[in-house]
Amino acid sequence: xxxxxxxxxxxxxxxxxxxxxxxxxxxxxxxxxxxxxxxxxxxxxxxxxxxxxxxxxxxxxxxxxxxxxxxxx
Numbered sequence: 476x477x478x479x480x481x482x483x484x485x486x487x488x489x490x491x492x493x494x495x496x497x498x499x500x501x502x503x504x505x506x507x508x509x510x511x512x513x514x515x516x517x518x519x520x521x522x523x524x525x526x527x528x529x530x531x532x533x534x535x536x537x538x539x540x541x542x543x544x545x546x547x548x
Contacts, residue, residue: 476501480508489518 503510
């Protein structure tokens with residue numbers, strides 16, 4: 476595993492904690508250093524860290540507020 480990959484893991488907390496919980500993914504990273512980017516995309520989707528997910532969260536909050544305001548009327 477290269478130094479760049481280790482730094483990438485340390486700089487991204489969600490990857491670091493995920494690998495501490497499930498260390499089987501280290502095998503894939505050791506075989507192919509570029510697998511870290513695939514893992515990053517997979518974890519962003521799993522933990523809902525993508526921009527699409529953040530927009531959906533804001534949309535749901537606005538919808539909840541709208542429903543609350545309608546109930547008050």
